[in-house]
Amino acid sequence: MYAISLGEGGAELRPLEPWRAEEFLAHMERGREFIGRYIALPDAVTDVESSRSYLQSYADKAAADTGRIYGIWADGTLVGGVLFRTMDVRLGNAEVGCWLEPAAVGKGLVTRAVRVIIDWAVEERGLHRVEWQVAAGNAASVAVAQRLGLTKEGVLRESYPYRGKRHDIEVWSVLAPEWRSARTLAQRS
Known part of the structure; x- marks a missing residue:
């Protein structure tokens, strides 16, 4: 098995597999x-x-090449995750998502983890478009999209019925050339 360092505090990104069901x-x-x-x-x-x-x-989904899920571990404890909710290699599109438990908030773990998987999607898999859909009220997730340099494309008004309320969903995305350009600029600074 592999683990990718997420930097400070010994945080790691690893595949989140069925044998980890109890930990999950x-x-x-x-x-x-x-x-x-x-x-x-x-x-x-x-x-x-x-x-x-x-x-x-x-x-x-991983076996069919239509999605992936990864856990974020901090100090040996599973504290969150990121995923490709959908992935269509033929069309070159994927949708990323994330979650985090309260103890891990504010440490940049999701931003770093999503950066890793977008890099993989663009560079290893050759995907052209990575999308992020987020409830408009989820300020932390919107902030991650902004930190990653994604572009807000619009709002799907009241499109997500959840727990008795209809939520607006913001759609953010990044295209492969934009991702590469931003990464090149970051490396130069």
Whole structure:
């Protein structure tokens, strides 16, 4: 197995595989309320069986080359994750997503982890467009999109019914030439 350093504090990005179902469930329990403010992941992972099933669905996506899921570990504890919710290599498009438990907020872990997977998508897989969809009220996730240099394309008004309320979804994206250009500029500074 591999791990990619996310810098300070010994944080690492690793594949999040079905055999980690109990660890994933424990992580969801620690962050259930916080994570569930804007995404349904905690609703899908409620016991070991559903945890394993969720992770298996991404193992199946990885095998079919249609998605991936990675965990973020800090000091040996699973504290969050990033994923390609969808990935269409033939069309060159993917959608990224993220989540984090409260103890790991404010450390830049998601920004660094998403940067790693976008680099991989663009450079290794040759994807042209990476999209980020976020509930408009999720200021932390919007800030990640901004820090990564994604472009806000628009708002899907009240398109996401969640927990009895309809949420606006902002659509952000980056194209491969923009990503490469921004990375080149960052390396020069």
